[in-house]
Amino acid sequence: xxxxxxxVNDAFHFEGSGSSEVKVHTDGSPEIGGSNLGVRPxxxxxxxxxxxSAIDVVLILKKQRQDITDFRIVAEGDREQEEDTKRKPFxxxxxxxxxxxxxxxxxxxxxxxxxxxxxxxxATAQLEALATITHSVxxxxx
Numbered sequence: 001x002x003x004x005x006x007x008v009n010d011a012f013h014f015e016g017s018g019s020s021e022v023k024v025h026t027d028g029s030p031e032i033g034g035s036n037l038g039v040r041p042x043x044x045x046x047x048x049x050x051x052x053s054a055i056d057v058v059l060i061l062k063k064q065r066q067d068i069t070d071f072r073i074v075a076e077g078d079r080e081q082e083e084d085t086k087r088k089p090f091x092x093x094x095x096x097x098x099x100x101x102x103x104x105x106x107x108x109x110x111x112x113x114x115x116x117x118x119x120x121x122x123a124t125a126q127l128e129a130l131a132t133i134t135h136s137v138x139x140x141x142x
Contacts, residue, residue, distance in 0.1 A: 013037045042090070045127070046075040050095060052123035056116035057097070057109075064108050070100035070140075077131070093127065095135040104139055113137065 003018040005026075012028030013035055026041055028034030039047070050073040061068060074096040079088040097113055113135060117124050124133060 008037070009035065011035060042077070042079070042088075045090070046077050046093070049093065049121075049123040049127055049133075050075040052121045053095065053097075053113070053116045056120045057112045060112035060115060061108065064105075064112075066104055066108060067102040068099060068104070069102065070098075072098045074098065090127065090131040093131050093133045095133070096138060097135060098138045098140075100140040102141075104141070106137070106139055109137060109139065 001018070003016055005014050005016045007013070008015050008025075011033050012026075014026045015038075016024040016026065024044070025038030026044060027036060027038035029040065030036060054071070054073055058068070058071065076094050076096075077090040078092040080091040081088045097109070099109060117133070117135065127133060
C-alpha cells in the first residue's frame with residue numbers, strides 16, 4: 001500500500017491520495033496556524049477505524065439480507081500524553097454502531113460487529129496494540 005501527501009499551502013493544509021481517485025484533505029488547527037481546510041490527522045485515524053469496520057459490517061449484513069436503511073458509527077477516542085514527549089496517542093476508543101432498518105436481527109448485527117472487530121478489520125488490529133477498543137450498538141426500527 002502506498003499513499004502520497006502533498007502540501008497545498010504554506011501552512012498545514014495537505015492533500016492525500018491513495019489507490020482511488022478521491023483526495024483527502026488534512027489541516028492543522030487555527031491555534032497552530034492551520035486553516036480548518038481538512039480533518040485533523042488523529043480524527044482521520046478514528047475515521048479509518050470506523051470505515052474499516054463499517055465496510056466489514058455492511059458486507060456481512062448484506063449477505064444475511066438485513067434491510068439497513070440507515071447506518072452510522074460514532075467513534076470517540078480518549079488520548080493520553082506520553083511521558084517526556086508531546087505525543088498523545090489514543091488509549092481508549094469507543095465505537096457506537098447505529099442502525100435503522102426493517103426487521104433487523106440484533107443477533108446478526110452483533111455477530112457481524114464481532115467478526116469485524118475480532119477477525120476482519122485490520123485497523124482494529126493496528127490500533128488495539130495501544131488502545132482499548134470497545135463498542136456498543138443502537139438499533140432503531142423503521
